[in-house]
Amino acid sequence: MSVAADPRLKGRRILLAKPGLDGHDVGAKVVALALRDAGADVIYTGLRKSPAYIAQVAVDEDVDALGLSILSGSHLELVAETVRELKSRGAGHMALFVGGTIPAADRDALSALGARGVFTSDMPLSAVVEALARALG
Amino acid sequence: MRTAIPSGIEVPVVVGPGERREAPEAPGHYPFTRGIFPDGFRGRLWTVRQYSGFGTAEDTNRRYRFLLEQGQTGLSVALDLPTQCGYDPVEPMARPEIGKVGVSLSNLSEMEILFDGIDLARISTSFTINGTAAIILAMYMACADKRGIARAKLTGTIQNDILKEYVARGTWIWPVRPSMRLIADSVLFANEAAPRFNPISIAGAHVRDAGCTAAEEMAYTLANGLAYVDELLRRGGDAARFARRLSFFFYVHMDLFEEVAKFRAGRRLWARIMKERYGIEDPQAQMFRFGVVCGGSSLVAPQPYNNVVRVAVETLAAVMGGAQSIFTCAYDEPFQIPTESSAQLALRTQQIVAEESGVARTVDPLGGSYYVEWLTDRMEEEIRAVMKDIEAYGGAVKAIEDGWLQMKVARRAHLRKQHIDSGELPVVGLNCFRREDEVPAPGEVFRLDPQASARVVEKYAAVRERRDNAGVERGLARLEQAAAKDDENLMPYLVDCCHAYATVGEMVGRLTRVWGEFKEPVRL
Numbered sequence: 001m002s003v004a005a006d007p008r009l010k011g012r013r014i015l016l017a018k019p020g021l022d023g024h025d026v027g028a029k030v031v032a033l034a035l036r037d038a039g040a041d042v043i044y045t046g047l048r049k050s051p052a053y054i055a056q057v058a059v060d061e062d063v064d065a066l067g068l069s070i071l072s073g074s075h076l077e078l079v080a081e082t083v084r085e086l087k088s089r090g091a092g093h094m095a096l097f098v099g100g101t102i103p104a105a106d107r108d109a110l111s112a113l114g115a116r117g118v119f120t121s122d123m124p125l126s127a128v129v130e131a132l133a134r135a136l137g
Numbered sequence: 138m139r140t141a142i143p144s145g146i147e148v149p150v151v152v153g154p155g156e157r158r159e160a161p162e163a164p165g166h167y168p169f170t171r172g173i174f175p176d177g178f179r180g181r182l183w184t185v186r187q188y189s190g191f192g193t194a195e196d197t198n199r200r201y202r203f204l205l206e207q208g209q210t211g212l213s214v215a216l217d218l219p220t221q222c223g224y225d226p227v228e229p230m231a232r233p234e235i236g237k238v239g240v241s242l243s244n245l246s247e248m249e250i251l252f253d254g255i256d257l258a259r260i261s262t263s264f265t266i267n268g269t270a271a272i273i274l275a276m277y278m279a280c281a282d283k284r285g286i287a288r289a290k291l292t293g294t295i296q297n298d299i300l301k302e303y304v305a306r307g308t309w310i311w312p313v314r315p316s317m318r319l320i321a322d323s324v325l326f327a328n329e330a331a332p333r334f335n336p337i338s339i340a341g342a343h344v345r346d347a348g349c350t351a352a353e354e355m356a357y358t359l360a361n362g363l364a365y366v367d368e369l370l371r372r373g374g375d376a377a378r379f380a381r382r383l384s385f386f387f388y389v390h391m392d393l394f395e396e397v398a399k400f401r402a403g404r405r406l407w408a409r410i411m412k413e414r415y416g417i418e419d420p421q422a423q424m425f426r427f428g429v430v431c432g433g434s435s436l437v438a439p440q441p442y443n444n445v446v447r448v449a450v451e452t453l454a455a456v457m458g459g460a461q462s463i464f465t466c467a468y469d470e471p472f473q474i475p476t477e478s479s480a481q482l483a484l485r486t487q488q489i490v491a492e493e494s495g496v497a498r499t500v501d502p503l504g505g506s507y508y509v510e511w512l513t514d515r516m517e518e519e520i521r522a523v524m525k526d527i528e529a530y531g532g533a534v535k536a537i538e539d540g541w542l543q544m545k546v547a548r549r550a551h552l553r554k555q556h557i558d559s560g561e562l563p564v565v566g567l568n569c570f571r572r573e574d575e576v577p578a579p580g581e582v583f584r585l586d587p588q589a590s591a592r593v594v595e596k597y598a599a600v601r602e603r604r605d606n607a608g609v610e611r612g613l614a615r616l617e618q619a620a621a622k623d624d625e626n627l628m629p630y631l632v633d634c635c636h637a638y639a640t641v642g643e644m645v646g647r648l649t650r651v652w653g654e655f656k657e658p659v660r661l
Binding site: 002020021022023024025026029030032033034036042044046047048050072073074077078081101102103104105120121122124125126 | 219230231233234306307
């Protein structure tokens, strides 16, 4: 059973990105497939991108939301750097989400950095889609 | 209850003797369905090998000494992502990742610290490294040279399986073809210099953990194995010789009999392929030797102590499937790097299976069971069918270069996730028997020393300061020249560079000048 189409996501542009060196891309790809099923227009960067590159793609592609997938434990550094890069391009308002292997203790720090949602692999895809839809709807 | 195993094979209520007329051959006999050794674990227990590494070489050396004191019998080195992807610690992409998922090992001086006080002639060491595997293997030989230990005494395994990195795990550097060449170089060189060392461990584990089924895991791994054999033959290798040192690596997830049947079927299939396709008659070169990891994505963060039970069940499957080495994951791995106490509990889990359960007492205790023999046959058919699809596409290398296999794995992962979300695939504590009042992530928290990264960078600068830089430059220039010639084995050049304390990033940089970088095909 795939995720149902959601009118709030129809045609919305979402960039999913893998910052840093982490090579685990299944989470990002599965979320990409779910968001596509929900009706969003999804762009996936592929592996091993710098925060500067990701911020530039987000601006060039004029996306509505950015999702960062990080499983290497470097989420605090990489999210902070991506936010800096977005701000330096005048895109500090971008709806930002983070997914991956994120200890519960780091959730507040990620929110303080500007993450509108933090997703871990035990959450159902419908919850991830709902969080995006609410932010963009 | 689901009546099919996760690989999709429908299981009858009762399995009888059915069509099968004869019992499988005895253990230690071709095609080795019941195991590669006639005496199973009575002769020698599996290697207890916990994957470990974090922070600085000093930090990890302390953890290794602790694990060895606790009865671990082999080391398994986890390396950080900069080392795995070929970046020196000072590079901007490397800085946030130093020491995070493994130890930082940028040059020989770090490896000397890592193995300080550990006898390389007596310990079997496994390295999970792929993109830069040839460099780390060269460094290990250089490390032995410096201590006056003969390379021929080295035992252990280096993963060195780049094909699955393009499909899952992602630590590729160069395009597929030059990467295959470097693997052939390292296998052929190690067969001569360190004949007891396994220079490749063809791994299905990561593709499995990414989401594919047990049958697909085995099929993709055997297909990659064939690609390596073909490359080694193209380079003039002697199959009867190099095949004796090919090893394999898999995940064990929760469906106990599916896992046992997977290993029995894989062992039989590989032996048959070696004999029928390559004409290999030497039993040693037909034997399918494998290590496993128990845990991974079968473990979940909610109610994390449940994971201890999962790992115990998976360890039983590994033992009854006849694994040569076992790594049991710690219960806290879904959310953090294991602490010393969770790592010890994981180690104790397999020690309890080994010492108390009696399961290792006789070889292949499930052999002859109607169900297990039936399921082994069905798994073999399923694995063959998936291998046929890959062959029809044009082989593993083409399927990976085109991103076709990556796309199949992503779609399978999506399906698996949907089955978990819907409850069709039960995961206790996650989609059934949940507690809404549960406190997430109990117990100790692992915190990496925040100074580790700065210390790694300091040590790196100091090595570059005190080494003979002209000598390093000469070694790197020779490496680059050799890389331009397709038939030159690069290993001697890499060993020379390591001896001179050239860094991983420097060696990778020279090879990238010649080979370029891999362009990832993204297909969803």
